[in-house]
Amino acid sequence: MNLRKxxxxxxxxxxxxxxxxxxxxxxxxxxxxxDRRTCQESVNASQAKVRTDAWDPPADLxxxxxxxxxxxxxxxLSNPCSFGPGPTDWAYQGVVNxxxxxARVLADQYDFVPYATLDPDELPxxxxxxxxxxxxxxxxxxxxxxxxxxxxxxGSHVAELSAVFLDVEHHTLFFHLLNS
Numbered sequence: 001m002n003l004r005k006x007x008x009x010x011x012x013x014x015x016x017x018x019x020x021x022x023x024x025x026x027x028x029x030x031x032x033x034x035d036r037r038t039c040q041e042s043v044n045a046s047q048a049k050v051r052t053d054a055w056d057p058p059a060d061l062x063x064x065x066x067x068x069x070x071x072x073x074x075x076x077l078s079n080p081c082s083f084g085p086g087p088t089d090w091a092y093q094g095v096v097n098x099x100x101x102x103a104r105v106l107a108d109q110y111d112f113v114p115y116a117t118l119d120p121d122e123l124p125x126x127x128x129x130x131x132x133x134x135x136x137x138x139x140x141x142x143x144x145x146x147x148x149x150x151x152x153x154x155g156s157h158v159a160e161l162s163a164v165f166l167d168v169e170h171h172t173l174f175f176h177l178l179n180s
Contacts, residue, residue, distance in 0.1 A: 039081035047075045050135050055094070060162075060177060063109060063152075065102035071095050071139045077178070089178065093132060095139035096173040103171035112147035112166050122150070127176045129165050141170035 051072050055061050064070075072094030080088040098106070106112070120128070129146055144167040153164045162177045 043076060043080060047073060048135065049073065055096075061096065061164075061173070061175065063102065063106045064096050064173060065099055068099070068102070069097040071136060073133055073135060075133075092175070092177040092179065093136055094175050095132075095136055096175070097139075098171040098173060100171045103166065103168045103173075106152075106173070107147060107166055107168045110149040110152035112149040112152070112168070115146035115148045115165060118148055123148070123153075123163055127163050129174045131176070132174065139172075140174060141167055141172050144172065145169055146174070 051074075052070060054067070055064075055070055055072065058064075072092060075091045077089040077091055115128070129140065129144065132140060146165040146167055148163075148165055152166075153162050162175060164176075165174045166172070167174075
C-alpha cells in the first residue's frame with residue numbers, strides 16, 4: 001500500500017516540479033531579455049551623447065593646453081551587453097579647440113606634416129577626419145588644412161591605436177582613439 005501511495009505521489013509531483021521549473025526558466029529568460037534591452041538602450045543613449053567634460057587621462061592627448069574646449073563621443077567596438085567574458089574595446093572620437101599658441105607649439109613639437117601628402121596606408125587607423133561621426137561634424141572647421149604626426153599619433157600614449165589630425169590655422173585637433 002505504501003508503494004502505491006509513493007507511485008501516485010511521484011506521478012503528481014514530477015509534472016508539478018517540471019512545470020514550476022519551466023515557468024521559472026521562462027521568467028529568467030524574459031528577465032535576461034529585458035535586462036539586455038535596457039542595457040542596449042543605455043549603450044545607444046551613451047554613444048549618441050556628445051561629451052564636453054575634460055579628457056581623461058590627459059596623457060592620451062598631450063600638449064592640448066589646460067582646459068581646452070573639447071567635444072567627444074565613445075562607442076563600443078563589440079556588444080557590451082553580451083554574456084561573453086572579457087572587456088569591451090572602445091572607440092573614441094573628439095574635436096578639441098585649442099588656443100592658437102597651443103596649436104602652433106603642438107605642430108612644432110610633434111613635427112606635424114600636411115595630411116594631403118601622406119599615403120593613407122601609413123596611418124595606424126584607416127580613419128581620417130572625413131570619417132568623423134555625424135554628431136561631431138559640426139565642430140570641425142569648414143575648410144580645414146589637416147596635418148598629421150606619426151610621433152604624436154603612435155607615441156607613448158595610453159591608447160593602443162590612434163589617429164590625430166591638427167589644423168593649426170583653425171587651432172583644431174581631431175582625434176580617433178581605440179582603447180581596450
